[in-house]
Amino acid sequence: MSETETPAGTKTAKPAADETPLLKVEGLVKHFPIKKGVLQRQVGAVKAVDGIDFEVRRGETLGVVGESGCGKSTMGRLITRLLEPTGGKIEFDGTDITHLGTGGMRPLRRDVQMIFQDPYGSLNPRHTIGTIVSAPFKLQGVEPEGGVKKEVQRLLELVGLSPEHYNRYPHEFSGGQRQRIGIARALALKPRMVVADEPVSALDVSIQAQVVNLMDDLQDELGLTYVIIAHDLSVVRHVSDRIAVMYLGKIVELADRDSLYRAPMHPYTKALLSAVPIPDPKRRSAKSERILLKGDVPSPIAPPSGCRFHTRCWKATQICSTTEPPLAELKPGQRVACHHPENFEDQQPQDVVLLTAAKEAGKLVPEQTRAEPAAASEETSPAETSPAETSPSEAAPAEAVEATAEVESPAETEVSKETDDK
Template identity: 80%
Template sequence: MTKPEKSPGSEQTAGSTTAPGESTGTAAEPRQGEPLLKVSGLKKHFPVTKGLFKRQVGAVLAVDGLDFEVRAGETLGVVGESGCGKSTMGRLITRLLEPTGGSIEFEGTDITHLGVRGMRPMRRDVQMIFQDPYSSLNPRHTVGAIVSAPFKLQGVQPEGGVKKEVQRLLEVVGLSPEHYNRYPHEFSGGQRQRIGIARALALSPKLVVADEPVSALDVSIQAQVVNLLDDLQEELGLTYVIIAHDLSVIRHVSDRIAVMYLGKIVELTDRQSLYDTPMHPYTRALLSAVPVPDPRRKAADGRERILLQGDVPSPMNPPSGCRFHTRCWKATEVCRTKEPPLVPLAAGHNVACHHPENAPDQEPGDTKLLREAGVSKS
């Protein structure tokens, strides 16, 4: 699906359109549409300990069984409330965290339990842009030292020298080569995020995981960074997994969108289908919360604001059955007792819900709502 065109005033990137590489400065692009990343049954449980002997008394089920693929050249957006496991998922697929269960395949190679030595060559192809540009850059190092660190760690000598390549990368992300000897405290938040992007691009990665790349930035700067990521994808053939809680950002940059709730994916489909015909009640509630600045347009859309009851349950003790049933206005007895699988209910539209919107029920015949029956949803 073609992404929206940039507005005439949107930012343009400078510099060469050639990706940096070890010798020639070019990177072999993966074939468009082929699975680049495949995740199956991915889990991450953080143990909870107590007492002098650190006896485990429970676990935080941060990620509890994810299945999805990321195709070469596309952008997969991941949205959900705070605490749903989005950032943990990003750190798992980049192997910054060790998975508790499941598997991660990158270009057909299982990287689930590779050690530091085994992951070293993979780091060239999988990079991450961190959420906070203030804490992800070492304040004692210059910009040149920060962006050149991947070359030194991987033992790569770019053509023309490291300094020349770093200055070219700074131009690519919209900074000046003269910034090479400056320190992070001399830059604004948006400029620091550009430095982080330049560092992530240094080794010509095939997959970039961006964890809330614009959430710490001013709104005016957010648009510039989002447009920069879009332009870099077209120029360098990148594949993105972008994690965010801002639905407007996700809508602008994504080809497909995964909606997460309490450690699980509840809906996965292309951007147009998600915004036009959301099938999961949680997705519908999220979309209803998007502010519409024009009251007349809001009335014309006829969107009903959905206020979810209660708080998000604890990931230490998630509800039985469907994890959203404690806050869902459509919940029935089967939602409380049986966990819905993530299955395709339309072409390319996967949903985990017994009573989806805009589609037949997965469990027909069970229509007695829990709130009408007076049954506790806990």
């Protein structure tokens, strides 16, 4: 998981020997109905997850990133079967668990666990810590060696808490300590797969490192498989073998860590990565390399047609508004859903008519960048030329794009009306 590990490709190479993935998801859909009136008739639906496909290999860590409201947490609850899918298929170790009930899922709960995002809402305030962490043993009828109390105290010590906290209540702990209690509960039965929804977001920086290292050690010791949902792209880069980027209920890019951070292919991924701060004092006076995204994330109740990112994309053309791009493998191990990908040949070179949103986004690009000729068509006049019409080899360097993309809150991704003074 760590970038400093010597065999960096070890985890990604292991699944090659085992052909069957641990988790396989096909066409997963979850729509939450919207009902109104006295008769509670359905008038619409929130399309939280709207058709995603991915696999989780044995022993690997899959990171999932995206803006708030893109469906990451819903996806995590679906693959752990805490929510009933509207459509699609979920297979765990070759077993179809898509529509298993509570009784059918009970034997599998020992193999699939979840660390919840809210450390305050995930713990029962009326139960002691010992009761909370020991609950999995009682529900599964497991008697650990040395007794339940001794094993719970060992788990508490393992996550950085004192064994003396056994008889205390959740309200006596801070948010970070409550999160570690949730981690201890999830790891109690030594599951095969753990879905972690923002596992370190409530912790300070020093504790984040401890928890990440703890999860790393447990993965090596127990052979765990992780699906980590997070906003912090730096943490995701450190812990993940592969990364899935979600936008408005869809996976727009899925690639191994090194390929995605070195050469992102989807414009949205490029915008997210441009927002990651670089802690280098020498770059204090350097020009910003961020990408400005115009507007807010569209409503999941009525998502845009075609590519869902076309309303904010600076490369969007007519085909982007009418045809949804498939999640295709353009490079080995890198799947992208885009008609005009970055760092790759244009998939729709014949379509050079920019949408209005793309033209407005083009205003954010410096003049010398817009002045470069478009390679896609000779019919387009120089005045209409924009970076969206150029091939990746002729596109302007990233340093020329001055922008900002915020992962946490869509409301903060509005475009600044200030332009560069040339």
